[in-house]
Amino acid sequence: xxxxxxxxxxxxxxxxxxxETKVSMILIAPTLLSFAVLVGALLLKQSLNQSTQWVSHTxxxxxxxxxxxxxxxxxxxxHLRYQLSAEQEYLKRYDRxxxxxxxxxxxxxxxxxxxxxxxxxxxxxxxxxxxxxxxxRKLISLRGTLTPDEVIxxxxxxxxxxxxxxxxxLFDGMLATEAxxxxxxxxxxxxxxxxxxxxxxxxxxxxxxxxxxxxxxxRRDMRLKADLHASLSExxxxxxxxxxxxxxxxxxxxxxxxxxxxxxxxxxxxxxNHVGGDIMDYFQVDEHRVMFYAVDVSxxxxxxxxxxxxxxxDMLASTAHIAELLAHFGDLSETATSFLTLYNSRYMRKTDxxxxxxxxxxxxxxxxxxxxxxxxxxxxPLLMSAGGRDIRCLGEGxxxxxxxxxxxxxAVQLSLKRGDRLCVYSDGVTDCENAKHSVFGQQKLKSLFxxxxxxxxxxxxxxIYEQVKNWRGLGQPFNDDVSCLILEFNxxxxxxxxxxxxxxxxxx
Amino acid sequence: xxxxxxxVDGVSCISFNQERFDAAKVVQFKQFFxxxxxxxxxxxxxxxxxxxxxxxxALGAVVAVLKTVGARGDLVLCGATGIVAExxxxxxxxxxxxxxxxxxxxxxxxxx
Numbered sequence: 001x002x003x004x005x006x007x008x009x010x011x012x013x014x015x016x017x018x019x020e021t022k023v024s025m026i027l028i029a030p031t032l033l034s035f036a037v038l039v040g041a042l043l044l045k046q047s048l049n050q051s052t053q054w055v056s057h058t059x060x061x062x063x064x065x066x067x068x069x070x071x072x073x074x075x076x077x078x079h080l081r082y083q084l085s086a087e088q089e090y091l092k093r094y095d096r097x098x099x100x101x102x103x104x105x106x107x108x109x110x111x112x113x114x115x116x117x118x119x120x121x122x123x124x125x126x127x128x129x130x131x132x133x134x135x136x137r138k139l140i141s142l143r144g145t146l147t148p149d150e151v152i153x154x155x156x157x158x159x160x161x162x163x164x165x166x167x168x169x170l171f172d173g174m175l176a177t178e179a180x181x182x183x184x185x186x187x188x189x190x191x192x193x194x195x196x197x198x199x200x201x202x203x204x205x206x207x208x209x210x211x212x213x214x215x216x217x218x219r220r221d222m223r224l225k226a227d228l229h230a231s232l233s234e235x236x237x238x239x240x241x242x243x244x245x246x247x248x249x250x251x252x253x254x255x256x257x258x259x260x261x262x263x264x265x266x267x268x269x270x271x272x273n274h275v276g277g278d279i280m281d282y283f284q285v286d287e288h289r290v291m292f293y294a295v296d297v298s299x300x301x302x303x304x305x306x307x308x309x310x311x312x313x314d315m316l317a318s319t320a321h322i323a324e325l326l327a328h329f330g331d332l333s334e335t336a337t338s339f340l341t342l343y344n345s346r347y348m349r350k351t352d353x354x355x356x357x358x359x360x361x362x363x364x365x366x367x368x369x370x371x372x373x374x375x376x377x378x379x380x381p382l383l384m385s386a387g388g389r390d391i392r393c394l395g396e397g398x399x400x401x402x403x404x405x406x407x408x409x410x411a412v413q414l415s416l417k418r419g420d421r422l423c424v425y426s427d428g429v430t431d432c433e434n435a436k437h438s439v440f441g442q443q444k445l446k447s448l449f450x451x452x453x454x455x456x457x458x459x460x461x462x463x464i465y466e467q468v469k470n471w472r473g474l475g476q477p478f479n480d481d482v483s484c485l486i487l488e489f490n491x492x493x494x495x496x497x498x499x500x501x502x503x504x505x506x507x508x
Numbered sequence: 509x510x511x512x513x514x515x516v517d518g519v520s521c522i523s524f525n526q527e528r529f530d531a532a533k534v535v536q537f538k539q540f541f542x543x544x545x546x547x548x549x550x551x552x553x554x555x556x557x558x559x560x561x562x563x564x565x566a567l568g569a570v571v572a573v574l575k576t577v578g579a580r581g582d583l584v585l586c587g588a589t590g591i592v593a594e595x596x597x598x599x600x601x602x603x604x605x606x607x608x609x610x611x612x613x614x615x616x617x618x619x620x
Contacts, residue, residue: 298564299531354572358564358599377599397598400564403571404604427564480563 019221023214030210037203044196051189055182062178246305247271253312255281257458260290261366262490266457268465269483276481277304277357278426279312286323288366289332294378294485296426297357298400307355314343322363332363332372333411340374340401340409347402356402360424369416369489374409376401379427382446386419388453391446416489421457423449423464424487428480432468440471457488511540516553519615520544523555523587531565541573550581553614557587562595574605582606584614 014022250271257266265282277297285291295311297304318339325335340361358377364370373381377400380393394414399407416422425445432440448467452460464484472478510526510533522540526533544552554570556562570585577583585607588596596602608614 296564298568300565354568356564356568356571379598397600399600403568403599403601407600431561431563 019218022217026210026214026217030206033206034203037199037206041196041199044192044199048189048192048196051185051192055185055189058178058182058185062175062182065174065178243275243302246302247275250275250279250305250308253279253281253309255283258282260284261288263290263364263366264457264488264490265292265485266461266487267483267485268461270465270469270478270481272300272428272480272482273477274300274479275302275305276300276428277308278428278481278483279308280424280483280485281312281315282485282487283316283319285319285363286326289326289363290366291319291322291361291363292424292485292487293359293361294424294426294483295357295359296378296428296481296483298355300480303353303355307351307357311357311359314347318343326363332365332370333413336361336363336372336374336411337409340376341407344376344399344401344407344409345405348405351402356400358400358427362422362424364416364489369418369420370413371416371422371489372411372413374398374411376409377403379425379430379442381425382423382449383414384421384423384449384453386417386421388450391450393442393446418490419488421449421453421460421486421488423484425484426481428478428482429464429468429484431480432472432478432482434471435473435476440468444471457486461486509536511537513544516611516615517619519551519553519618520549521553521555521611521615523557523611524559526558527560529556529559529562529566531563534565534569537566537569538572538576541576545576545580550577551618552577552581552583553611553618554583554585555587555611555614556585556592557589559588559592560590562592567595567599567601571601571604582618584608584617586611586614 017025251269254267254269255265257264259265260282261284263282267280269278269280271278277299278295279297280292280294282290282292293315295308297307297311322335322339325339326332329335329338340359358379359374360378360381361374361376363372373394375381375395375398377398380395380397382391383394384391395412398409423445430440430442430445434440444467445464448464449460452463455463461484464486468482510524512523512525514521522544529537541552554573574583583605585605586609588607593602596605596607606617608617
């Protein structure tokens, strides 16, 4: 159990350290071991050198001995023998001379009287013979008392004569001693070689197994990373798909450009690459009143898109309520402000995520051209009089929806004339940045809106869209939703249409 | 960190030191103030002088901070100019926040 615990703790500890440390740890042990083995090998090598020196020394001594033996055998001995035989020759000759002299002496003694001079010569000769014999005896007496070295020296100096068998026995003993020494040293040398070989094999095994382990480990890590990457990119792809789906769903909610009663609506919309929260819609509230709105939910992503869906549904569902308010107040401004005040507090109660949105809300009485606008933090819309004579920004701001409880709203009320145009846009249009981080701005939008005054409404919309897109740069996605709603009041009160609720509620 | 903090006359002055205040910084921004309030700082100044662009998420975050601080202390904004000032005006947040010109004014306001 304790071992299992230790094992699991080691495993968890090991999984926490990063891969470089792991590989270093795997490689550090063999490195240290290799180092130790190398040091050992060096020491062995040194011992081996020593041993080899000993062996060669022994071999040299043996050679010297063998050389001496050979020398002794073949030269010194010969010389000594020669010397000895020479001595014996001399002795024989002296003996013969002695015998001759003896005979002569006998003759001479017999003669006795011959010559005193002849007797003196004989005495000198006798003296010489005696000396020679003494020297020979001295040589023979010396030979048993010498050490091997002295023997060798004497042999080399050719000063002594030895007994052959004794000398050779001496040499053989010395050679045997040296041979035994050589054998033991060779054995130890062989032993060293074996140890060195074993150490190298162990070193090789350690290094090879460490490398195999490190390789396996790295491969495993790479595989894990690849798996992780694959699963991440799969999730990313899925997320992107879902975002695209959200974007498409949001775009599908947008109404078709149309004319309701006598108000023509055109718009352009392009969702940002990460889905924003712009939405807009327009529909008939009662027989001759039309409402429209544009919304920009704060933030981006699916949350913003979902809030945009919610607002869109709320607005559709509020049609009846707005109609009731209109019937109750009989006034566009009051209807609009009280609707938004109510809607704000309802929205505040409903959401606590801190999400909010800006909105431009408007109601038009298509008979008179009366228009009430409530600006809930949305950018100021542009109003252009027919023919582009006059263009101005409307409203002075207002609380966004969902940010402040018990916020109250104000409406701008004005009267549209035939041909007047209103341009409602999200800040994605004016804050659209080009490559140099310069924003498109309201001024550019204003002049473009004015320049296009004599063009059809869809042409006007298209021109603005293209200019904003060019400003952003071809092929560059927007970093915020870009939406713009343009309407034109034609002034002629169209025949009152029968309100078709189904047309309004069918999802588009 | 894009926020600098110092104490002037017992008031915590927090200044935003980058030009863009957008959704990417919102979470850290809100947490900074939650921590400040938890640490007992109740009189706070947020200096937006450096900010040149602020998006709707950032505005939402500043409102959230006001709600965080609001119950237990006071928050005064200063240094809002250009687009930032316009955003506060457009959304009527200039009526919700106490906004003054400079940090010195903000400190004076909180100490008065």
